Amino acid sequence: MPSPPRVSVVIGAYEAAKTVAGCLDALRRQTYRDFEVILIDSSPDEDTVRIVENYPEVVFEHSKARLYCHEARNRAIARARGELFACLDADVYPRPEWLAELVAAYDRTGEVIVGALACHGERLVERGIHLGKFAKFLPGGGPRAIDTSPTANLLVARQDFERAGGLRGERYLADVNLGRALVDNGKQLLFTGNAIAEHHHTQSFASFLRERFVRGAVYGTMRSGWLSGRGEIATFLLASILPVRLAKIAAHVLGDCVRGNELGTLLMTFPIVLAGHAAWLAGEAVSYARALVTFSPERAVRSS
Helix, strand or coil: CCCCCCEEEEEEECCCCCCHHHHHHHHHCCCCCCEEEEEEECCCCCHHHHHHCCCCCCEEEECCCCCCHHHHHHHHHHCCCCCEEEEEECCEEECCCHHHHHHHHHHHHCCEEEEEEEEECCCHHHHHHHHHHHHHHCCCCCCEECCCCCCCEEEEEHHHHHHCCCCCCCCCCHHHHHHHHHHHCCCCEEEEEEEEEEEECCCCHHHHHHHHHHHHHHHHHHHHHHCCCHHHHHHHHHHHHCCHHHHHHHHHHHHHHHHCCCHHHHHHHHHHHHHHHHHHHHHHHHHHHHHHHHCCHHHHHHHC
C-alpha cells in the first residue's frame, strides 16, 4: 500500500462549474508533487460531477445536502491522509509554485501559513471586488504575522488543526474561529507573499454588496457575543454607523495596496471597494442594534 502523501489539498465546492476545472488544472501544474486532492461538492446539479470525472486523481464526493464552505472542508479533511492540510477554494487558481512555497514556509517556521491572493481577471469590477475582500492578502512584502486566516489559501498542520477544534461555528466565519483558536494555542498566523493563488470573482457588483452585508451581520452577531455590556455594544454600533471605522478601514486598504503595488488599481476602483466595506459595516450595525435590544444582564454575567 503506498505511503500517504504529506499534503492534503482540501476543497469545498458549490455551484463551481465555471471555475473548478481551472482550479484542478492549476493543481496539476504544481511543482511540489507529494499531495492529494480531496474535493467535496454540494451543488444541486450534476455539472461539477461531470467536470471532475476528467480528473481521476481527485478524491471526490457529491453531497446531496447543501454544505457551507467549512462543512464541506471538514468533510474533505475527514478523508485526508496528509500531515498538512492545504485549504483552497474551487474558484481559486494556485500558481505552479504555490504549494512548494507554502510547504517551504511551514518547514522553516512550523507555523500556520497564510498564502497570498491575487485577482484573476482584468475587469474593474473584478479588481474592485478583490481589493474589497482581499487587500490584506495581496502578493508582495516579506513574511509577516497576520491576524486572520482565510481558508481560500491556508496551510495548517493536522495536529494544530485538530487541537484548535477544526472549522466550527457560524457558516461564514468558521475561519475566524479557527484563526482565534490557533493563536490561543500559541501558533502564529504567518503570511507569505510568494505562495500565490488567483481568485476568480464571478459575482456581480450587486451580489458582492449583498454578500458583504450578510457577512458583516454574521460577524456583528459573533462579536456581540464577545462584548461584555451594553456600553461596549453601543460603542461598536456608533463607530459602525459614523464614518469612524470606514475611514480606518480605508486607511488600512490604502497601506495594503501600496505594499502590494496595487495603488493604481485602488484609485480606479475605490468606489467599489468603499461600497463593499460600507455594506459590511451596515450589516454589523444591524447586529449590534439587535444585540442592544435583546441584551440581558444574565448574558453580561456569563460573558464576564
